[in-house]
Amino acid sequence: MAGQVLEFLSSWGPLWFGIGFLAPLIAQSMDAMSIPAPLGLPTIVVGLIVGTTAGFVAKRRGSWV
Amino acid sequence: MSAVNGIRSTPSLRTDRELQREEATIARKYLGRVPWEMVVWGLGNFVVWLSLWPLVFSGMLPLWAGFLLSTLCCILAYLPSHEAQHSIIAAEGTKLRWLNELVGHISTIPLVFPYRVAWITHKQHHAYANDEERDPDITSRAETWWQSIWSSIKGRQPGNQEGYAKAMRETDDPNRDRAILEAFALRTMHFTVLLICAWTGHALEGLFLWLLPRHLGSIYNVLFLSWAPHHPANETGRYRDTRAWKSPIGTLLTMGMEYHIIHHLYPKIPLIDTAKAFYEFEPILTERGIRNDRPNKTGA
Incomplete structure (x- = not known):
């Protein structure tokens, strides 16, 4: 049972990583380089859109590259 | 003497048993000491890596310098744990066993490489080196170094089921479940810190x-600790699955891996002593027909 829970959580790892780390990383990188977000969105929203999408794609493909 | 495909051999005048006896006599000279330098290397490297965090966060060290130093620490993180995996620091049941286990667990934290997983998979690597089905390190096999780097990157992807993932799935090692749990705990800790x-x-x-130093360190280690010493990794057997080789970037930057063949022959000889041991073993190993890709002393 515990093994199945760990396996489930791990299998969604790329998505957790995309939301939890990539999203703020993208936002903070945009802020550091003074890159404005499109449509007047906050940079964290851009980060969350890109990070979640990238994480989901990586989860589906089983690869980031 | 002939030199074809890395084989430098002289017609052996001694029997297998005589060679074995001579090998054992040499090996005994290098066995049994505590490699304190590896203890200092492992624990010291971890402390340096850990100290980078407050130094960078307090502004005393610029982030670019922290990045370079952290990458260096990650490169240096594996080998002390490797000594512990072979119980070279202290065997089971001895007074210093706790130190062996401490170095094993602590030193690979920067790499997010759990000690027990490393230990289980490394035992399989030694037992089945270059075996396409059973060697977990066979995934580093490639014709060129850049292909090896690429396969190392691909091997680190979340959906990869080969290499260590396959080895951990198939092993009947009694420590398997504990190793998986420790791996999960270490990865969760890594992710939590990043979060x-x-x-x-x-x-x-x-x-x-x-994140970046960890991956760069792992790629460097796979290249020089796995790909290079076993290249072309197309033969199995005690004297043919690992080679003696000359690194274009030197012994220090490859962390002694030019003499990795000594480690495969006698895994309990400390890393620091493998170069010295190699030159003592060399005449016997030449008779054994090892793969020796080091330039011939006579220039041939």
């Missing part, structure tokens, strides 16, 4: 102090 960095406005610090 805290990211959501407190320090995502770049998390990226450059741990």
